[in-house]
Amino acid sequence: MMWVPRNDWLPWIAPHAKGAEAGWRATIIQAMSAQCAINTAVYQSRRARLAAQLENGVAIVPTAPEQIRNRDAHYPYRYDSYFYYLTGFREPEAVLVVVGGEKPQHILFCREKNLEREIWDGYRYGPDAARETFAVDAAFCITELDARLPELLADRSAVHVHLGADAVWDARVLGWINTVRNRARSGVAAPNDIRDVRTLIDDMRLRKDEHEVALMRRAGDISGAAHRLAMQTTRPGATEYEIEAVLQHEFRRRGAQAPAYTPIVAGGANACVLHYVENNAALQDGDLLLIDAGCELDGYAADITRTFPVNGRFSGPQRAVYELVLAAQAAAIATVKPGARWNEPHDAAVKVLAQGFIDLKLLAGTLDGVLEQETYKQFYMHRTGHWLGLDVHDAGEYKTDGVWRELQSGMVLTVEPGCYIRPVPGVPEGFADIGVRIEDDALVTAKGCEILSDSAPKSVTDIEALMRNHHA
Numbered sequence: 475m476m477w478v479p480r481n482d483w484l485p486w487i488a489p490h491a492k493g494a495e496a497g498w499r500a501t502i503i504q505a506m507s508a509q510c511a512i513n514t515a516v517y518q519s520r521r522a523r524l525a526a527q528l529e530n531g532v533a534i535v536p537t538a539p540e541q542i543r544n545r546d547a548h549y550p551y552r553y554d555s556y557f558y559y560l561t562g563f564r565e566p567e568a569v570l571v572v573v574g575g576e577k578p579q580h581i582l583f584c585r586e587k588n589l590e591r592e593i594w595d596g597y598r599y600g601p602d603a604a605r606e607t608f609a610v611d612a613a614f615c616i617t618e619l620d621a622r623l624p625e626l627l628a629d630r631s632a633v634h635v636h637l638g639a640d641a642v643w644d645a646r647v648l649g650w651i652n653t654v655r656n657r658a659r660s661g662v663a664a665p666n667d668i669r670d671v672r673t674l675i676d677d678m679r680l681r682k683d684e685h686e687v688a689l690m691r692r693a694g695d696i697s698g699a700a701h702r703l704a705m706q707t708t709r710p711g712a713t714e715y716e717i718e719a720v721l722q723h724e725f726r727r728r729g730a731q732a733p734a735y736t737p738i739v740a741g742g743a744n745a746c747v748l749h750y751v752e753n754n755a756a757l758q759d760g761d762l763l764l765i766d767a768g769c770e771l772d773g774y775a776a777d778i779t780r781t782f783p784v785n786g787r788f789s790g791p792q793r794a795v796y797e798l799v800l801a802a803q804a805a806a807i808a809t810v811k812p813g814a815r816w817n818e819p820h821d822a823a824v825k826v827l828a829q830g831f832i833d834l835k836l837l838a839g840t841l842d843g844v845l846e847q848e849t850y851k852q853f854y855m856h857r858t859g860h861w862l863g864l865d866v867h868d869a870g871e872y873k874t875d876g877v878w879r880e881l882q883s884g885m886v887l888t889v890e891p892g893c894y895i896r897p898v899p900g901v902p903e904g905f906a907d908i909g910v911r912i913e914d915d916a917l918v919t920a921k922g923c924e925i926l927s928d929s930a931p932k933s934v935t936d937i938e939a940l941m942r943n944h945h946a
């Protein structure tokens with residue numbers, strides 16, 4: 475369903491247009507509505523699926539609060555992923571209430587329309603336009619929440635909320651339940667079961683629908699392009715922050731709203747600090763550069779890591795470690811298909827890495843011994859991936875009933891083995907301070923997987939060719 479501009483938008487566009495001017499005004503509005511088209515059917519169907527799981531219960535899903543950065547300056551606003559997944563609504567100060575039962579109802583609470591505030595802060599829907607645009611059954615001003623919630627909770631068996639995420643919110647929910655309880659003498663029953671709404675939504679979020687897959691493909695393409703440009707821009711003497719700026723510029727230039735997480739741009743030994751985000755060092759000739767960066771597009775994250783030589787040519791030891799990590803990644807990716815268990819990519823990567831560490835004389839002993847004693851963890855200490863979606867470490871359990879989860883088509887996970895060699899005694903000549911990670915985003919398909927991040931080159935040949943062409 476298309477977004478339809480309402481008359482209360484019109485004052486913003488050529489407010490005094492008359493006669494012929496009204497024509498171009500209509501054209502602008504048409505273009506704006508195409509830009510803002512909200513696929514309401516997608517969100518309606520997700521809400522209906524949630525409602526169907528509630529039985530007689532009610533789900534209450536607030537969006538994220540605005541966060542102050544310092545004094546009166548705010549962090550850029552980011553809506554809550556659960557709330558957004560069910561609404562597509564990006565304004566702060568909003569709550570979705572989904573009422574289950576025979577006649578499910580979807581109710582949005584949002585900021586009031588306020589033309590005075592809009593002069594300062596920009597357009598806000600207000601309940602009337604929000605109801606039409608986001609196709610909810612009813613919409614009310616957020617200030618009506620306390621008055622309306624008790625009546626929505628009356629005679630409901632269970633209430634599903636973000637339990638424990640925010641003490642103030644928890645207290646508010648309990649307040650509404652108590653208000654219903656205080657009316658018990660008039661014959662209303664209060665919910666006596668409080669549940670975590672995330673357990674219901676997590677499983678839905680885990681398998682991406684077509685709308686999500688399309689966005690994640692684009693997020694992968696944009697991020698891949700940014701990695702290519704970073705490779706082309708990197709040279710000895712450049713700084714990590716200069717390359718970070720290239721990535722951020724490319725994300726925004728191609729329409730992504732933000733990085734999905736703080737980019738890691740780590741030259742030389744910095745690559746061995748797993749969460750390095752200072753990004754303030756100069757890049758040295760002869761070092762590698764590890765970049766872990768992905769954009770967020772309409773809420774969806776890409777998460778890509780590439781490692782390449784600052785001067786465009788891998789040294790012998792760098793190449794040996796790089797090829798090993800690439801082989802480990804290939805082995806892991808080969809296991810990604812429906813029916814495989816969550817741990818299979820990790821186990822496959824570890825096996826290749828462990829044998830490689832022995833071959834490179836980083837570790838002594840046999841493969842079985844290294845695997846059993848987990849000595850490989852000296853050089854590979856993290857897991858090989860995580861779910862990816864609206865959150866970079868996305869919602870969803872990794873084990874159910876104590877066993878590793880089975881992969882199903884529509885799930886998206888990262889595959890990101892690495893090798894981080896700190897300068898400890900015994901490390902062979904030329905290997906100290908090498909840090910390599912290669913990370914791609916894999917969508918599980920009917921028979922295997924599709925790599926969403928393959929526009930970022932990763933073979934030695936492709937990387938060296940891209941950098942050579944640029945430096946030539």
Ligand code: GLY
Pocket residue numbers: 735766777860866890913
């Ligand atoms: N960029 C965060 C991660 O790779 O998990």
Ligand code: MN
Pocket residue numbers: 777860888890913
């Ligand atoms: Mn990751």
Ligand code: MN
Pocket residue numbers: 766767777778779913
């Ligand atoms: Mn990453």
